[in-house]
Amino acid sequence: MLVFLGVSVGRLEANDLTPRQEAILLAVVGEHIATAEPVPSKLVQEKHGLAVSRATIRNEMAEMEHLGYLGKPHTSAGRVPTEVAYRLYVSRLESAEPGLSRELTWVRGELAHAGSDLTALLRTSTRVLADLTEQAALACEPITPGQSFLAFSLAAVSARAIRVCYEMAEGRHELLWEPAQPLRSDQINALSEALANVLSREGLDRLDVGALAEETDLPVEIISGLLQLLVENTEQRVYVEGAARLFAYPDFQDHNRLQELLVALTQEGPTRALLRGVFGREGITVFIGSELARGRFCDCSLVAQTYRGPLALRGAVAVLGPLRMPYPRAMTAVRCVAYEIGGILGKGEEGEVDGR
Numbered sequence: 001m002l003v004f005l006g007v008s009v010g011r012l013e014a015n016d017l018t019p020r021q022e023a024i025l026l027a028v029v030g031e032h033i034a035t036a037e038p039v040p041s042k043l044v045q046e047k048h049g050l051a052v053s054r055a056t057i058r059n060e061m062a063e064m065e066h067l068g069y070l071g072k073p074h075t076s077a078g079r080v081p082t083e084v085a086y087r088l089y090v091s092r093l094e095s096a097e098p099g100l101s102r103e104l105t106w107v108r109g110e111l112a113h114a115g116s117d118l119t120a121l122l123r124t125s126t127r128v129l130a131d132l133t134e135q136a137a138l139a140c141e142p143i144t145p146g147q148s149f150l151a152f153s154l155a156a157v158s159a160r161a162i163r164v165c166y167e168m169a170e171g172r173h174e175l176l177w178e179p180a181q182p183l184r185s186d187q188i189n190a191l192s193e194a195l196a197n198v199l200s201r202e203g204l205d206r207l208d209v210g211a212l213a214e215e216t217d218l219p220v221e222i223i224s225g226l227l228q229l230l231v232e233n234t235e236q237r238v239y240v241e242g243a244a245r246l247f248a249y250p251d252f253q254d255h256n257r258l259q260e261l262l263v264a265l266t267q268e269g270p271t272r273a274l275l276r277g278v279f280g281r282e283g284i285t286v287f288i289g290s291e292l293a294r295g296r297f298c299d300c301s302l303v304a305q306t307y308r309g310p311l312a313l314r315g316a317v318a319v320l321g322p323l324r325m326p327y328p329r330a331m332t333a334v335r336c337v338a339y340e341i342g343g344i345l346g347k348g349e350e351g352e353v354d355g356r
Contacts, residue, residue: 015088016067021060022088023050025069028061029081029089033324036250038078083289083323086301090286090327103132104336111340118309121344122239125317125337130242132333135321136265138304140238140275142313149199154192162188164229166199177229179222190216191223204231204276228273238271251299251322264296265320278304278316284331289323299323303330305338309345317341 017025027048031039041057044050050057061079064070069088070079081089107128114124122139129137151167160182164175183191194216198207204227213220243265252258264270274297278285287302303325304318317338319330 017064017069017088020050020052021064023048024057024060025064025081025085026089026092028070028079029085029324032081033326036324038073038080040078043078081324083291086288086323086327090288093328093331107132107336108340111337111344114344116344116346118345121341122315122317123241125341126239126241129317129319129333129337130245132337133319133321133326133330134242134245134248135319135325135330136243136246137241137317137319138238138265138271138275139317140272140315141236142309142315143204143234143236143279148201148203149196152192152196152199154188154195156183156185156188164226166230173233175229175233177226180225181219181222183218183222187216187218191218191226195226204234228276231269231273231276233269234272236272238268238275240265240271246321249322251324257299260296261300270296274302274320275304275316275318278306278318279314281306284335286327286331301325301327303327303334305334307338307341307345309342315341 015022024044027044027050028039031043031047041054041061044057044061045052045054061070064085065072065079069082069085071082072079110124110128111121114120118141122141126137126139129135129139149166149168151165151172153165154177155163155165157163157176160178162177162179162183164177166173194212198212207227209220209223209227213223216223243262246252246258246261252261274292277287277292283305285302285304287304289301290298292298292300292302297320299322300320301323302318302320304316306314306316309315317334319325319334321330
């Protein structure tokens with residue numbers, strides 16, 4: 001069995017639930033993932049063997065609704081999990097789902113057949129991940145650690161628009177950035193100087209947004225918006241497979257919302273920015289809903305893992321799906337594929353995969 005040590009799952013506030021409440025909550029999350037339906041107290045009692053009355057379960061569920069872990073649709077007596085509940089559920093996943101071991105031979109065969117050609121390998125990886133998880137799958141080429149910016153500057157061109165100029169080895173670039181809130185000239189200058197200094201040494205993949213926000217006294221959201229713009233305009237290629245599988249989920253029945261999501265998945269800029277948060281993290285990374293900080297993906301979850309490519313450069317593979325994604329299987333599949341890619345490219349990740 002593949003055991004996840006140090007799973008990176010984003011922010012998790014201190015758990016304010018009693019053991020009984022947590023047991024009920026995890027049961028609700030599991031049932032909702034399986035059925036996409038609101039979960040009633042009767043089902044929790046009968047299927048999960050809790051030695052308490054149905055009335056007690058209802059009371060506990062009502063309390064967890066008050067605490068923000070559960071929601072109650074107006075048309076149903078059952079409850080549905082919130083993002084906070086999914087985060088707690090993911091944090092409690094200590095091991096991978098063992099069922100994937102039956103498919104490891106197939107995974108290895110498919111990836112080995114693609115060989116060490118990076119394009120063929122990543123295209124095959126996304127197809128394999130989409131088949132294994134029934135989600136949209138993504139893979140991006142390795143990003144060069146510390147890829148240096150030879151020059152970087154910001155300059156206001158209007159009350160809201162800022163010109164971003166930077167130079168890299170392949171040439172000079174110019175972009176127009178409209179931050180979420182207007183910036184004063186002294187703020188623009190401070191951010192320009194700080195980024196010029198950091199990007200000349202670190203590169204985008206290792207930039208510490210929190211430290212930069214503290215240094216410039218600017219909100220993290222402002223700096224993240226600028227970095228997303230830069231990431232979206234890099235040359236790193238992203239491959240996507242299985243986006244049409246999202247049609248099958250009742251979670252995405254709003255056709256306008258689904259169309260917006262599918263369009264975003266066809267564009268390398270948004271998908272590249274989506275995966276940027278994975279770099280610099282070890283092990284499986286799970287982003288849930290608003291943690292993605294991307295409007296087009298805010299009602300999705302992303303399960304991702306970096307892989308080590310040629311010259312120890314790192315790329316990433318991931319699956320994107322609804323909040324009620326079957327997380328154990330998604331985490332297992334992503335971890336397995338990332339490990340196999342690293343092995344084929346000659347830089348296997350640390351850790352073991354079931355049956356290897």
